[in-house]
Amino acid sequence: MTATLDRASASLAPGRPPASPIAPPRRRVSGARVAGWLAIAALLGFGVYSIGGLGLDASYLAHASAKLSQFFGQTSNTITFPSPADLAYLTGLTLGVVVLGTLVAALISVPIAYLAAANTAPAPWLRWLGRAIGVVTRAVPDVVLAFSVSLMFALGSTIPGVIAIGIHSIGMISKLFADAIEQIDEGPRTAIRAAGGSPAQQFWAGVFPQVLPAWIATVLHRFDINVRGSAILGYAGVGGLGYAMALAFHQFDYGRGFGIAIVIFALCVALEIVSSTVRRALLGIQPTGRGLGDRIVRAATKGRRAADAPAGASARPTAVASSAAPPADLTGLLRRPWTRDRVRNTAWVVAALFFVGLAIWWAQIDPNQIMWPQVAPVLSSFWPPSFGSAGAAAVFTALLETLQVAFAAALVSLVLALAIGSFAARNVAPNGWVRGVARVVLTALRGIPELIVALFLIVIVGLGAIPAFVALAIGGVGLLGKLIADSFEEVDAGPERALTAAGATRTQRYAAATLPQGAPALIGHALYLVDTNVRAATLLGAVGAGGIGYYLALSAPQLDLHGEVTTLVAILVVVVLALEGIAAWLRRVFG
Numbered sequence: 001m002t003a004t005l006d007r008a009s010a011s012l013a014p015g016r017p018p019a020s021p022i023a024p025p026r027r028r029v030s031g032a033r034v035a036g037w038l039a040i041a042a043l044l045g046f047g048v049y050s051i052g053g054l055g056l057d058a059s060y061l062a063h064a065s066a067k068l069s070q071f072f073g074q075t076s077n078t079i080t081f082p083s084p085a086d087l088a089y090l091t092g093l094t095l096g097v098v099v100l101g102t103l104v105a106a107l108i109s110v111p112i113a114y115l116a117a118a119n120t121a122p123a124p125w126l127r128w129l130g131r132a133i134g135v136v137t138r139a140v141p142d143v144v145l146a147f148s149v150s151l152m153f154a155l156g157s158t159i160p161g162v163i164a165i166g167i168h169s170i171g172m173i174s175k176l177f178a179d180a181i182e183q184i185d186e187g188p189r190t191a192i193r194a195a196g197g198s199p200a201q202q203f204w205a206g207v208f209p210q211v212l213p214a215w216i217a218t219v220l221h222r223f224d225i226n227v228r229g230s231a232i233l234g235y236a237g238v239g240g241l242g243y244a245m246a247l248a249f250h251q252f253d254y255g256r257g258f259g260i261a262i263v264i265f266a267l268c269v270a271l272e273i274v275s276s277t278v279r280r281a282l283l284g285i286q287p288t289g290r291g292l293g294d295r296i297v298r299a300a301t302k303g304r305r306a307a308d309a310p311a312g313a314s315a316r317p318t319a320v321a322s323s324a325a326p327p328a329d330l331t332g333l334l335r336r337p338w339t340r341d342r343v344r345n346t347a348w349v350v351a352a353l354f355f356v357g358l359a360i361w362w363a364q365i366d367p368n369q370i371m372w373p374q375v376a377p378v379l380s381s382f383w384p385p386s387f388g389s390a391g392a393a394a395v396f397t398a399l400l401e402t403l404q405v406a407f408a409a410a411l412v413s414l415v416l417a418l419a420i421g422s423f424a425a426r427n428v429a430p431n432g433w434v435r436g437v438a439r440v441v442l443t444a445l446r447g448i449p450e451l452i453v454a455l456f457l458i459v460i461v462g463l464g465a466i467p468a469f470v471a472l473a474i475g476g477v478g479l480l481g482k483l484i485a486d487s488f489e490e491v492d493a494g495p496e497r498a499l500t501a502a503g504a505t506r507t508q509r510y511a512a513a514t515l516p517q518g519a520p521a522l523i524g525h526a527l528y529l530v531d532t533n534v535r536a537a538t539l540l541g542a543v544g545a546g547g548i549g550y551y552l553a554l555s556a557p558q559l560d561l562h563g564e565v566t567t568l569v570a571i572l573v574v575v576v577l578a579l580e581g582i583a584a585w586l587r588r589v590f591g
Contacts, residue, residue, distance in 0.1 A: 053404050101161065188209075235543055388555060405537040527583035531583070
């Protein structure tokens with residue numbers, strides 16, 4: 001080191017010719033990063049292999065295009081919709097099931113997240129128990145749950161839908177809630193513990209208020225997903241729009257079926273705007289965009305801060321004047337004032353309670369629909385596990401097909417979402433108009449239920465894995481594109497400004513500053529999409545898209561085949577755990 005410095009000083013001494021420049025130090029690449037890049041290359045290679053393995057070639061595309069033109073020519077003038085009264089009834093029934101299922105999951109997720117978070121779990125084994133409950137409930141498809149538990153209820157009951165949505169949603173809500181708990185500021189909790197507070201007081205007064213915004217956002221996001229997924233529950237006999245659509249397709253009334261599908265799509269888009277608006281209003285976010293949700297929130301909260309501020313108050317905090325007279329009623333200081341914020345939040349709570357009561361009425365929950373003599377036989381039928389009449393070879397071949405669909409769709413979604421999502425980021429888009437168009441495209445793609453696209457393609461081109469691949473690829477662009485746009489907008493602006501000041505072009509700034517900083521989040525989001533696609537591909541397999549979902553849908557409604565359901569669910573749990581482990585390892589390596 002000293003010799004190197006001496007040579008550098010000598011080369012700069014006056015009267016001496018400059019020596020050869022010293023090469024900058026090379027960054028050492030760790031073995032973990034090399035392994036991480038190899039793992040990413042392997043995952044991408046499997047995605048490319050999966051696209052070829054699905055049989056998607058030029059002849060298939062030509063055949064599909066011809067069938068598509070023929071189908072539109074035959075059904076473009078035959079699309080019908082339910083009557084207004086039937087439409088209102090079916091929509092209310094669907095919303096009632098989704099609201100109750102999401103609410104049940106939200107409440108149960110609180111104690112599970114408490115156990116699953118590393119900083120609140122009473123014991124290590126309880127933390128693993130909480131995480132295991134989240135993984136298992138997340139891995140079991142809701143349509144399989146609905147098929148299985150429907151044997152314990154009267155025909156047409158909505159309770160299986162509530163149970164299926166509730167159990168399946170527990171996994172995702174509790175996982176994200178536990179992650180938020182692990183990131184809290186430990187100061188308030190430590191202060192409460194130092195004052196002698198019990199563990200319950202530490203959680204409810206020191207932890208829960210900090211994670212309440214994340215909990216609300218997660219629950220509302222899950223509500224959006226459950227609305228889109230509720231359509232497939234109709235194939236399990238759960239009433240609502242999904243059941244009406246499934247009945248129309250079973251009767252080959254494609255005009256009515258696609259009319260209901262259009263209604264479901266419009267409902268999903270409308271509810272996403274509403275939930276986004278409610279989430280921003282509850283969390284006190286002041287939006288600045290020009291979208292419909294942003295405009296509604298700005299109009300609803302206009303002048304709120306000015307109304308809450310005392311008359312004549314300065315915008316800058318000042319010290320309390322020493323000559324100010326003490327209040328006449330000291331007990332008044334202990335009462336929380338009814339500011340406009342408090343009135344608004346109370347109104348939101350009352351409206352939410354009223355909506356829950358309305359959902360209970362809509363869903364027509366009737367405990368008398370439970371067939372109690374069937375409960376014990378149904379629960380005991382899931383043991384022992386077995387591969388059934390299909391055999392292990394057929395099951396693992398179907399699992400490979402499901403994985404191929406998930407990886408192939410994720411790879412196509414990644415390519416398209418990286419392009420559209422980049423233009424949806426404020427720091428990448430050349431102007432606001434381009435960003436707005438990209439955001440609208442992502443919202444529209446995200447609002448299309450995968451089931452509708454898959455059913456549409458199955459009707460046109462027949463059964464198989466390609467309809468599921470196309471449906472997941474389209475939906476994945478909307479989901480992944482939004483996550484990419486949000487991640488790129490959150491990168492450190494310093495490197496981008498430095499490159500701009502140095503004369504770099506927009507493309508150079510994106511390639512050298514934005515993309516490298518967003519790469520870790522991009523990897524995590526892509527793996528999250530693969531994880532989501534595995535579950536979605538399983539669901540779509542239940543309606544004719546092949547894969548392991550076909551065997552689940554075949555076994556779940558039959559009491560004597562529930563052992564096969566147990567085996568298939570266990571396989572899915574192992575796959576989900578493996579994907580989550582790979583994602584967590586890659587985040588540590590590139591984070």
